[in-house]
Amino acid sequence: MTTVSSPNPKNPNFFFPFMAQHHHSPTAPHHIPPDSDSGPDDPSSSSSFPPQFHPHNPTQDPTQSSAIYHLSFNQDNGCFAAGLGNGFRIYNTDPFKPLFRRDLDSRGGIGLVAMLFRCNILCLVGGGPDPIYPMTKVMIWDDHQSRCIGELSFRSEVKNVKLRRDSIVVVLLQKIFVYNFADLKLMHQIETVLNPKGLCEISHTSSPMVLVCPGLQKGQIRVENYGSKRTKFVMAHDSRIACMTMTQDGRLLATASSKGTLIRVFNAMDGSLLQEVRRGADRAEIYSLAFSSSAQWLAVSSEKGTVHVFSLKVDSGLVTLANDRSHAAAEANLGISSLSILKGVLPKYFRSEWSVAQFRLPEGLQYFVAFGHQKNTIVIIGMDGSFYRCQFDPGSGGEMTQLEYHNVLNVDDFLKPGETFT
Known part of the structure; x- marks a missing residue:
């Protein structure tokens, strides 16, 4: 009942014309390999080529x-x-x-x-x-x-779609489906707790894929390692998972709960907790989490209107828990509560690691964050059409410097058909 075909990987125009000569990112693909609740046991599952196209009426x-x-x-x-x-x-x-x-x-x-x-x-x-x-x-x-x-x-x-060069991952309210990109064949399906935000992350530089998603109970994370063919369940929070992100190699995972006060960093391979940082004391919805490319920094945006940047402790490519001496030494430079040396006496709130840098935005709007390609820069995009590029000082920290602002809905100099972006 299913008929499929695949994009021709030998087609020289298989990439955006304006991107074909653009070499800004070394990870940009030069070639793609022949490459509901639905599934093989569900007659509602279907894939076909091609559907109707709706042309624009000028x-x-x-x-x-x-x-x-x-x-x-x-x-x-x-x-x-x-x-x-x-x-x-x-x-x-x-x-x-x-x-x-x-x-x-x-x-x-x-x-x-x-x-x-x-x-x-x-x-x-x-x-x-x-x-x-x-x-x-x-x-x-x-x-x-x-x-x-x-x-x-x-x-x-x-609820969500994630793409790799070899896979399409589709997220529904309580199920996730993994398809082979070449022929749209269903390779795997996963059941999850109610997942209205479509939370799911996949690795992009590791092969085979690592996939993380909510587990089968509140606060639980499921890690699927398709290389080792192992499934790992991690109890990340007491309350439901509200946001997550993963490094491109699939080794590190960061999660936030519906409380939005603490962000936890895990080793995705074994589920061990590596670090915990604090956004604030008041409950808030976390909209976005992002690792820097080196996993040295973690950015967080929330409904409170502040983007935070936290310092992570990196050792041989993996975040590691600092010992007491390095932890105390980092306090003065990295915004960690000076009272953390009394961690055996004081409540957990006073022992948490605080952000190095912040950028203030209007409260209540939804913003998404990423690290820019320039050193120590953050890119912020908002559902109101705002675009910010900011820079933080890893030494002195504090308020970030705004480098750029645009309203993306008010720009019109898009490429014309046939033009090449350089």
Whole structure:
């Protein structure tokens, strides 16, 4: 009942035309290998090529809703995508530059855009009050052909999509499905606790894949190591998991709970707790967590409107717990509570490690953070269309310096068809 085909990896135009000559990121792919509750036991599971494409009608009003329904960075933070009321847009982060926009219809929202580095294959899910595609489908978009070349259908709403060069991971409310990218064959399915945020992270530089997601009970994390074929369950928090992130190699995992006061860093291989940092004392919703490329820093954004940067202790590529001497020495420089030497006497609150640097934003808005390609820089994107690039001083810490600001909805110099980004 399922018919599939795959993008032709030998096609010289298999990458965005404007990205073909762009070598900013060494991890950008040069070649992709032939490469609901649904599944093989569920008749609702289906994949097909190609579905109907909805062309943009240039005669209709182009000024319809520009509400942002989705924002996300690509795998190396070199780009970010915005899902809007009539299509999607892609921007370069460093330097900030609008790359291209696709107005798919006169109306109809995009609620999720999943990029694969700078490849021309994206996954789209409908969103907003008038979604252009069913929110139960993942549409596989080939930007070279300007059309959808496949779809995955489910019984329930798609909450998230993660892409690797060899895999498509689809997250539903209580299930996760892992598909082979080449033929859309279902490789694995995972049951989770209720997961309305679609929490799931995958490794990108390790092969085979490491996948982390909520477990089967509140506060639990599940780690799937497809190389060792082992599953590890970690009790990360007492309350439900609200946010998570992982290093690209799949070795380190950071999590926050619904309380939003503490962020914990784990060794994803064995589940051991490596470090604990404190965002604040008041309960807050954590919107975003991000490791720096070297895992030396961890950034956190929350509804309180402050982006925090924490120092992590790195040893041979893995975060390690510092001994008492190095911990005390770090206090003066890294913003750790000076009372932590009394950790055997004082409550846990006074022993926590505090952020090195902060950046203040309006409260209540949803912001997502990533580390920039320039040293000690943070990129922040907001659901109001704001883009900030900031720099922090790892020595003196304190308030970050704002280097750049843009409203992404007010820029129009997108690339024309056929233009190459350099």
